[in-house]
Amino acid sequence: MIRALTTRRTEMAPFLLLLPAIATMLFVVALPLVFSLWTSLTPYKLTKPDTLYDFIWFRNYIRIFADWDFWEAFLRTIAFLTVAINLEFALGLGIALLINKITWGQRGLRTIMMFPMMFSPILVGFQFKFLFNDHIGVVNNALQSLGLTDQAIPWLVDANLAMFSITLAEVWMSTSVFAILLLAGLFAMPRDPLEAARVDGCNPWQVFRHITLPFLMPFAYIAMAIRSLDVARAYDLVAVMTDGGPAGRTELLWTLIARTGYDEAKMGQANAMAYISTILSVLFTWHFYRKLVAARRYMGGAE
Amino acid sequence: MAEITLEKVVKKYGAVGVVHGIDLSIAHQEFVVLVGPSGCGKSTTLRMIAGLEDITGGLVKIGGQVVNDLPPRKRNISMVFQNYALYPHMNVRDNLGFGLKIAGQSAPEIAKRVAEAADILGLAPLLDRTPAELSGGQRQRVAMGRAIVRNPDAFLFDEPLSNLDAKLRGQMRAEIKKLHQKVKTTVVYVTHDQVEAMTLADRIVVMKDGHIEQVGTPMEVFNHPLSTFVATFIGSPPMNLLPGLIEGSTVRLADGTGVPVPDRLKQFVRDGMAVQLGIRPDDISPVGHGLSQDGPGAEVALTVDLAEPLGMESLIYTRLAGQEVQAKLYGPRIVQPGEVLTFRLALDRAHLFDAATGKSVRAQ
Numbered sequence A: 001m002i003r004a005l006t007t008r009r010t011e012m013a014p015f016l017l018l019l020p021a022i023a024t025m026l027f028v029v030a031l032p033l034v035f036s037l038w039t040s041l042t043p044y045k046l047t048k049p050d051t052l053y054d055f056i057w058f059r060n061y062i063r064i065f066a067d068w069d070f071w072e073a074f075l076r077t078i079a080f081l082t083v084a085i086n087l088e089f090a091l092g093l094g095i096a097l098l099i100n101k102i103t104w105g106q107r108g109l110r111t112i113m114m115f116p117m118m119f120s121p122i123l124v125g126f127q128f129k130f131l132f133n134d135h136i137g138v139v140n141n142a143l144q145s146l147g148l149t150d151q152a153i154p155w156l157v158d159a160n161l162a163m164f165s166i167t168l169a170e171v172w173m174s175t176s177v178f179a180i181l182l183l184a185g186l187f188a189m190p191r192d193p194l195e196a197a198r199v200d201g202c203n204p205w206q207v208f209r210h211i212t213l214p215f216l217m218p219f220a221y222i223a224m225a226i227r228s229l230d231v232a233r234a235y236d237l238v239a240v241m242t243d244g245g246p247a248g249r250t251e252l253l254w255t256l257i258a259r260t261g262y263d264e265a266k267m268g269q270a271n272a273m274a275y276i277s278t279i280l281s282v283l284f285t286w287h288f289y290r291k292l293v294a295a296r297r298y299m300g301g302a303e
Numbered sequence B: 001m002a003e004i005t006l007e008k009v010v011k012k013y014g015a016v017g018v019v020h021g022i023d024l025s026i027a028h029q030e031f032v033v034l035v036g037p038s039g040c041g042k043s044t045t046l047r048m049i050a051g052l053e054d055i056t057g058g059l060v061k062i063g064g065q066v067v068n069d070l071p072p073r074k075r076n077i078s079m080v081f082q083n084y085a086l087y088p089h090m091n092v093r094d095n096l097g098f099g100l101k102i103a104g105q106s107a108p109e110i111a112k113r114v115a116e117a118a119d120i121l122g123l124a125p126l127l128d129r130t131p132a133e134l135s136g137g138q139r140q141r142v143a144m145g146r147a148i149v150r151n152p153d154a155f156l157f158d159e160p161l162s163n164l165d166a167k168l169r170g171q172m173r174a175e176i177k178k179l180h181q182k183v184k185t186t187v188v189y190v191t192h193d194q195v196e197a198m199t200l201a202d203r204i205v206v207m208k209d210g211h212i213e214q215v216g217t218p219m220e221v222f223n224h225p226l227s228t229f230v231a232t233f234i235g236s237p238p239m240n241l242l243p244g245l246i247e248g249s250t251v252r253l254a255d256g257t258g259v260p261v262p263d264r265l266k267q268f269v270r271d272g273m274a275v276q277l278g279i280r281p282d283d284i285s286p287v288g289h290g291l292s293q294d295g296p297g298a299e300v301a302l303t304v305d306l307a308e309p310l311g312m313e314s315l316i317y318t319r320l321a322g323q324e325v326q327a328k329l330y331g332p333r334i335v336q337p338g339e340v341l342t343f344r345l346a347l348d349r350a351h352l353f354d355a356a357t358g359k360s361v362r363a364q
């Protein structure tokens, strides 16, 4: 009897010890998650707390699915993600390859390369907003002084240019994520297969294409998985640079969600959008993670 | 036709010379083995032939053409690396066919040649595995297969067997030999295993500190080493070297023991010359046990210090002229330490080296 009790107790011990952690997790993660899921099924308005108990099933979801503004922000977010991640990959790869080649000053450059990551996105946003300002911005000033244009280019006012400017800021800020991970990949790369490929008849481009790049892809997928989460929740840069304008032409999911939730106080609907946006992030991450696992299969074990 | 010629080839890393002007010509279809201790420049020499290493000075020619400035892909050679260097992200089939694909061969042609190579090397059941899923010996075979599918002018091997266990190494050694008989091609093979060198080579190139010490057929190098370095490097256990002085037609060893100068070497020695008498363990054996040898010889009574029975033969450690020497007993008899036996030195196979230069007296 006593024996049974003590074994019971030792079996319970791990759970007891984990209890604080479990409780914290429930409180910090699960509770808000359930709460926001609940609110997305109500017409919850921050100004009218009572609406929290008015259950309306999926009406919020149906409404946003029928809302063209939402779909536009949704598609724009996907396009932004795709363009930003691919540009960052291409640039990061180029930078990593160059830094890998040089022997003198490599450490210094590696550090400098990380500078953009040290700044808050809000500050980066302000800085680019200033750079791209049509009247006092450095970009227009430079272009005009060089005689490339004689008029002020409305970088942040023209609908297409504004999206371009935001992408540029995002790429500037985060290319180093790719560069660092790909550089780590290059450092870890065994030299022998490269030499074998050269003997097997490859020119430098073919060595890169058939040996180096496949070896680096797992590293690229890690970076893409990280970045797809980052970009899918892009808010600060857009909020600071254009705040979704002009006329909603740079509206991304999270700026739209914040506007719906805070400015229009429609928290229920905002949460419904947030859920869809979260699922989108998860899908992107899952996609890259699958690619990572597939690419890593042959790297496992040997070498 | 792919004869390979090195003329005064020099390799320097910065100011440090690694290969100091070596001359070597390798005939079409010849199997040449470069041997030497670690760090003597074997790999460097091989990599210069492959084009993986810049050539600081001299000329490398393949098939009569100077290739100093040609990249590896224009030299039509294959190389097998010490740690195989397989492409980790390709399965065995793609590893084998990669060179052909790059060369722009058609898919059916690639499939055919990969199948042939896989057949020769027994890789057919493994074609769909990745290198991570192969054992060391299998990886080694894939590396060889990758080299042979391309029908290169020459094969370069850099210690291809050194990562295998002893048994597998023996098997693969035999397979390489068979392969060379089947696929007649020029081969340059680097190793520091002298058994591999002796068994595989048409000619052995013994290297030391970036120089070539001696070039010759395995038997030439074994029977007529030109220096004490070659004498002790080739052959296992190594040749015994005993310092002595020439007195007329006698070699007077350190403790006063006199050994007659072998007839065939008499013309090469001067009175008073300081020499080293070289004699292989196989040529010192106890009289009356096992093999009896004829020809000129000298008999000495020696005390056994230690015996290592190896089954049909024993390795005996004893002292001659105050120096430890190894001797061989051919026969299953067990010898005890402390036993005194009469040993016979087979002097017709003994060597004399100039003590000052370490060179064979015949080379002077």
Ligand SMILES: Nc1ncnc2c1ncn2[C@@H]1O[C@H](COP(=O)(O)OP(=O)(O)OP(=O)(O)O)[C@@H](O)[C@H]1O
Residues within 6 Å of the ligand: B013, B018, B036, B037, B038, B039, B040, B041, B042, B043, B044, B045, B192
């Ligand atoms: N990149 C390099 N920079 C400077 N010295 C080098 C470099 N590569 C090789 N060496 C030197 O060149 C010498 C010859 O090297 P090599 O690799 O040819 O030796 P090896 O005969 O193949 O030896 P092992 O049997 O150990 O493979 C060594 O002393 C080595 O330290």
Ligand SMILES: [Mg+2]
Residues within 6 Å of the ligand: B042, B043, B044, B158, B159
């Ligand atoms: Mg080597």
